[in-house]
Amino acid sequence: MFVYGKNVLEEVLRTRYPVKMIYLREDKKNRPSELIDRLKKANYPFTFVSEKRLAQLCGEEKNQGIVIDLEFNYGNESDVEGDLVVILDHITDPHNMGAICRTAVAAGASAIVVPKDRSVKVTPAVVKVSAGTVLRIPVVVVTNLVRTVERLKERGYWIYGADMEGKSVYDEEFEPPVAIVFGNEGEGLSRLVRENCDQLIAVPMYSDIDSLNVSVSAGIILFEIARKIRKAER
Structure with missing residues (x-):
């Protein structure tokens, strides 16, 4: 897929x-020499193309002169570990998915789990947001969320x-390892997932x-959980 922008390239680096390829806007007078040096040092393939070609590749004229062709690599269930795991129960809006991913990383979450069906995956919009x-x-796609929740409980996670x-997030003590499930934008948690939460x-x-x-x-809850987990570790 084609993603774009300076922030995304910084994360790639x-x-x-x-x-697969990094496309940069052709500008012979103002070539970004420092960026080119970094790309060469990291052994990334890159080429210079016109503004029109950049827009054609990513479908967006405001791309900051950078378009990246990459294939997102999903994790597997062995990556679902650590003190804080985020589970998304049929989130369908890529903007919500992208915002939650950014918050999860900022709060120190170790993995994000999404269901295979009826759920947004990692798209260019998710990467952008x-x-x-x-x-x-790691973003891990699973066939059955309830089964994943059960396996996490067997490993000692409180779901x-x-x-x-629910109970106020401010009144709960969070002792790791913890997994938190966020439900669909309109319907909330699905019935079986809800019933299997602790x-x-x-x-x-x-x-x-x-x-x-x-x-x-998600932003409020994840940072409250992260704060209390770190407090408990001291």
Whole structure:
């Protein structure tokens, strides 16, 4: 797939992510010599093309003169480990997916799990919204979320589900390892996943707003969990 922008390229360089080709805007007067040196040092293939060609490749004229052709590499279930795992229960909006990926990385999550069916995967939009940070974290596609939840419980994970009827996130103590499930934008957690959670948690509302966008809720909840996990480790 074709992704673009300076932030994404920085993440590619940071993670040494494999790419097929990096396309740079042809500008003989102002060639980015420092960037070219970094690409050569990292042994990345690159070429110079016109602005029109860049727009054709990625479908976006505002691409900052950088387009990257890469294939996203999904993780496997052996990558689902660490103190904090994020599970997305049929998230369908790539903007929500990208925002949650970026927040998960910032909060120190070790993996993101998504179901194979009826769920957005990693797309150019997800990469863009995450500012390329999705390249830093294993994204694992599973056939059955409930089975994955059960396996995590067998390994000692306490499974939380984000739900409006849950206990306040601020009143819960989070002892690692922890997995947190965020549900679909419209329907929330699916019934079987909800039933298999050890505890439901929510962001308390202080007005008549009944809920938050899932990516906003994820930001609040993930950083509260991360704060308490680190507190418990001290």
